[in-house]
Amino acid sequence: MTTKDGNRAGRRGPYAKSEARRRAILDAAHAVFASRGYRGGSLQDVADQAGMSQTSLLxxxxxxxxxxxxxxxxxxxxxETANPADMAEGLAEVVxxxxxxxxxxxxxxELYTVLCAESLTEGHPGREYFADRFARLRQSYARRFTELQxxxxxxxxxxPQQAATSLVGLWDGLQTQWLLAPDEVDVAGSLRGFFDLVTLP
Incomplete structure (x- = not known):
């Protein structure tokens, strides 16, 4: 192996280790924020979960x-990567x-539901993320419902716009109920019922 190749190998090692530690922190933060929320979960909680010091985390x-x-x-x-979209699918099938x-x-x-609700509190850093996400969903679904029309x-x-807004609200509400009673709430089945109400066979 040449010196140049050796340098490349040396760079790959630390980079891979750095990425692994970054992923470990994200996994730990995911667990902490999902169970305690952003406000209730501290950086020290995340560091403890990841098995490192808060200084290393920072x-x-x-x-x-x-x-x-x-x-x-x-x-x-x-x-998005584990559940890729199929452009040939209709809106109902995708949902x-x-x-x-x-x-x-x-x-x-659980993480999404907890942080979404918490983002309504004053000064929450995730507020813009969720506001933008809901706006994109409403726009996307409205466009698809308009196509169906x-x-x-x-x-x-x-x-179409009201149907889009209703779909977003229904889906989030069903997921919250499902988290509380997974054996009693059929999210996909209830969404299918919604589409039966707004679309023709």
Missing amino acids: HYFPSKSDLLMAVLARRDEIT FRTAKYNEDIPGVI SEGKLRPGVD
Whole structure:
């Protein structure tokens, strides 16, 4: 191996170790924030969970808010890469498939639900993230419902924008109920019922 290759190998080692420690911190923060919320979970709690000092943690994430945003980005990565969209699918099929997939990642759903509710509090660093996310979802679903309307598949009198807003609210509410009573709440089934009400067979 040449010196140049040796240098490359040397760079890969520390980089891989750094990435592993960063991932360990994110996993620890995910667990802490999901169980205690952003306000209730401290950086020391995260450091303890990750098995490192708070000083070491701050080397990777300079502030608690930086850590929160990284955790939310990781949450999006998990849901998007492990459950990729199929452009050939219709809106209803995408919703049902995603709802079923979410049943296999209760920790991610718990994190989302806890932080979403907590983001309503004054000064919460995740507020903009959730506001933007809801706005994107409403816009995306409204566009899909409008397409269904133009294809004659939306029931008469159903407004695409209202249907989109209702879908977002229903889905989040169902997931919260499911977290509390997973054996009693069928998220995908209830969403299917919603689509039966707003779309034509």
